Amino acid sequence: MAVFHIMMRTTITLDPDVARDVERRMSEEGRSFKEIVNDGLRRGLAATVREPLARYEVATFDSPVEPGIDLTKVNQLLDEESPKPGPER
Numbered sequence: 001m002a003v004f005h006i007m008m009r010t011t012i013t014l015d016p017d018v019a020r021d022v023e024r025r026m027s028e029e030g031r032s033f034k035e036i037v038n039d040g041l042r043r044g045l046a047a048t049v050r051e052p053l054a055r056y057e058v059a060t061f062d063s064p065v066e067p068g069i070d071l072t073k074v075n076q077l078l079d080e081e082s083p084k085p086g087p088e089r
Contacts, residue, residue, distance in 0.1 A: 065077075
């Protein structure tokens with residue numbers, strides 16, 4: 001199996017604050033523009049890898065609604081199932 005290392009030459013436009021940070025690092029660390037940018041991109045891209053989210057589970061509960069009940073008439077069903085008020089005293 002062949003392994004290819006591809007070098008890409010490209011043009012990027014840096015925001016002024018990023019350009020200042022790159023220039024500062026080049027001066028402080030004595031490294032080239034290419035090294036600073038590649039290192040920053042590697043770190044940034046590695047940081048965006050996220051762990052899979054935990055599986056979301058919906059809580060279930062018992063329901064008085066049985067299969068075959070027309071839920072469009074749920075209010076009617078509730079009215080029929082609720083206790084009727086007794087005579088006032």
